Amino acid sequence: GKFTVGDYLAQRLAEVGIRHHFVVPGDYNLILLDKLQAHPDLKEVGCANELNCSLAAEGYARANGVSACVVTYSVGALSAFNGTGSAYAENLPLILISGSPNTNDPGQYHILHHTLGHPDYTYQYEMAKKITCCAVAIPRAIDAPRLIDRALRASILSRKPCYIEIPTNLAGATCVRPGPVSAVTDPVTSDKNALEAAATCASEYLDGKLKPVILVGPKVGRAGAEKELIQFAEAIGCAVALQPAAKGMFPEDHEQFVGIFWGQVSTDAADSMVHWADAMICVGTVFNDYSTVGWTALPDIPLMTVDMDHVTFPGAHFSRVRMCEFLSHLATQVTFNESTLIEYKRLKPDPPHVHTAAHDDALTRKEISRQVQELLTDKTSLFVDTGDSWFNGIQLKLPPGAKFEIEMQWGHIGWSIPAAFGYALRHPDRHTIVMIGDGSFQVTAQEVSQMVRYKVPITILLINNRGYTIEVEIHDGSYNKIKNWDYAMLVQAFNSTDGHAKGLLANTAGELVDAIKTAREHKEGPTLIECTIDQDDCSRELITWGHYVAAANARPPRNMSV
Numbered sequence: 001g002k003f004t005v006g007d008y009l010a011q012r013l014a015e016v017g018i019r020h021h022f023v024v025p026g027d028y029n030l031i032l033l034d035k036l037q038a039h040p041d042l043k044e045v046g047c048a049n050e051l052n053c054s055l056a057a058e059g060y061a062r063a064n065g066v067s068a069c070v071v072t073y074s075v076g077a078l079s080a081f082n083g084t085g086s087a088y089a090e091n092l093p094l095i096l097i098s099g100s101p102n103t104n105d106p107g108q109y110h111i112l113h114h115t116l117g118h119p120d121y122t123y124q125y126e127m128a129k130k131i132t133c134c135a136v137a138i139p140r141a142i143d144a145p146r147l148i149d150r151a152l153r154a155s156i157l158s159r160k161p162c163y164i165e166i167p168t169n170l171a172g173a174t175c176v177r178p179g180p181v182s183a184v185t186d187p188v189t190s191d192k193n194a195l196e197a198a199a200t201c202a203s204e205y206l207d208g209k210l211k212p213v214i215l216v217g218p219k220v221g222r223a224g225a226e227k228e229l230i231q232f233a234e235a236i237g238c239a240v241a242l243q244p245a246a247k248g249m250f251p252e253d254h255e256q257f258v259g260i261f262w263g264q265v266s267t268d269a270a271d272s273m274v275h276w277a278d279a280m281i282c283v284g285t286v287f288n289d290y291s292t293v294g295w296t297a298l299p300d301i302p303l304m305t306v307d308m309d310h311v312t313f314p315g316a317h318f319s320r321v322r323m324c325e326f327l328s329h330l331a332t333q334v335t336f337n338e339s340t341l342i343e344y345k346r347l348k349p350d351p352p353h354v355h356t357a358a359h360d361d362a363l364t365r366k367e368i369s370r371q372v373q374e375l376l377t378d379k380t381s382l383f384v385d386t387g388d389s390w391f392n393g394i395q396l397k398l399p400p401g402a403k404f405e406i407e408m409q410w411g412h413i414g415w416s417i418p419a420a421f422g423y424a425l426r427h428p429d430r431h432t433i434v435m436i437g438d439g440s441f442q443v444t445a446q447e448v449s450q451m452v453r454y455k456v457p458i459t460i461l462l463i464n465n466r467g468y469t470i471e472v473e474i475h476d477g478s479y480n481k482i483k484n485w486d487y488a489m490l491v492q493a494f495n496s497t498d499g500h501a502k503g504l505l506a507n508t509a510g511e512l513v514d515a516i517k518t519a520r521e522h523k524e525g526p527t528l529i530e531c532t533i534d535q536d537d538c539s540r541e542l543i544t545w546g547h548y549v550a551a552a553n554a555r556p557p558r559n560m561s562v
């Protein structure tokens with residue numbers, strides 16, 4: 001049959017590496033969904049709602065590098081904007097695709113369903129511009145190739161989401177076939193002169209310094225520069241500290257790893273190394289209020305920063321220098337200086353003694369962490385949702401090959417359920433585990449039903465401390481209370497007549513041991529283990545961090561007139 005706009009989009013999505021696309025159908029996108037379904041390399045994955053659809057695509061992009069979320073106009077897209085915002089904040093190329101009104105309607109001043117009730121349908125496109133690196137609305141079939149390619153290229157190069165709006169009567173309209181996909185995907189390589197100049201500047205910055213430290217941030221993973229980072233780190237030989245959002249992007253069993261730098265809640269005395277350094281090479285770092293513990297944990301020396309496509313020094317900036325090319329180039333030039341590593345070997349704290357709870361002991365946060373630690377292998381991908389799970393997760397030691405996913409910039413509670421689902425579809429070879437609080441789980445619980453439907457064996461550790469404990473530590477109030485659910489019962493309800501979710505309850509250490517054993521053996525679907533702990537059983541790190549964040553939130557407005 002004829003080749004259409006929908007076929008063009010389908011072919012391009014497959015060519016850039018997408019194998020699953022996440023959808024919620026609606027009458028503005030049904031023809032488009034038919035075209036995507038018709039492509040042999042694309043598997044349509046239905047989601048329970050568009051928030052979860054966009055968050056599943058966000059998680060898929062963490063595993064696959066690029067993802068697609070297809071929704072209907074307005075009622076669908078406005079929910080999908082939240083997962084799109086996460087992709088923007090977390091530097092992930094999520095392609096948000098929305099159906100839209102028939103191209104004849106604007107000129108006829110028609111009032112259409114799902115819209116705001118007036119004949120101006122441009123509001124969605126205008127909003128999408130704010131949360132993507134490139135937003136396009138296809139006006140005619142003939143414009144589709146140029147606009148689709150532009151949006152895809154912008155997204156892939158900048159690691160940011162893009163937006164493609166396709167009117168319901170254009171998805172099936174005749175369109176030319178795509179040209180070579182390299183026109184969309186080929187990267188922009190570093191400018192040779194800028195690369196050389198930046199390397200020279202790096203040598204000058206490091207020259208004469210006695211105590212260099214490398215600080216790794218989350219953009220290393222997004223730039224795909226983990227390998228080059230190890231190369232560079234081993235060439236210089238110094239201490240390597242990680243920001244919390246970068247956990248898992250440098251091996252924790254590496255002898256140069258000195259812990260997670262997170263101010264007062266750092267691990268392994270990483271903060272003592274960062275504050276001792278006289279030169280700091282920041283690679284892919286993001287200093288926001290949460291990662292700097294309310295602005296109390298900032299390096300206090302001039303920095304050299306290697307970002308995804310530029311490098312800066314005190315007094316110098318070099319554009320169009322790609323992180324992976326710069327790091328591998330620098331590895332051949334840098335002078336070896338292991339002074340901070342030698343010092344660290346004297347400072348490194350002994351591993352803490354971990355108490356093993358007795359079988360019938362009531363479950364505690366520490367015992368859960370101890371048992372999760374034992375669960376981690378080279379095949380594990382651990383998702384930690386916003387809450388005390390952040391702090392419990394950050395304290396865990398990742399074995400070689402283990403992966404760690406956290407959403408510290410956007411911080412949307414409940415993100416990990418759909419995100420882990422999307423991720424696990426792309427990585428059936430890995431053991432995906434989620435640590436999530438009761439409050440977070442209540443936001444996106446529906447997506448466990450998709451794990452049942454697609455038989456995805458994810459282990460969900462639901463830490464039930466009866467409410468929003470992070471918020472309690474930042475600033476308490478009655479609003480931090482929530483209605484308790486029977487979480488184990490809930491996920492079994494998703495089975496109905498055909499499903500294999502297991503819902504288990506662990507009140508004691510022994511019950512958790514048994515539940516984890518069951519989860520490890522259960523491959524036919526998700527296993528949720530509700531771990532009940534005392535409401536006040538939260539990490540010391542959370543309390544410390546919460547006080548500083550609350551103080552940062554409470555800063556008075558400047559030049560108060562009164």
Ligand SMILES: C/C(NCc1cnc(C)nc1N)=C(/S)[C@H](O)COP(=O)(O)OP(=O)(O)O
Nearest residue numbers: 387388412413437438439440468469470471
């Ligand atoms: C309500 C909120 N944050 C505010 C918030 C509200 N809405 C969205 C979408 N995202 C957010 N982070 C947060 S961190 C809760 O303490 C999470 O509770 P829970 O999942 O139960 O974890 P803890 O008990 O460990 O805190």
Ligand SMILES: [Mg+2]
Nearest residue numbers: 437438439467
């Ligand atoms: Mg809670």
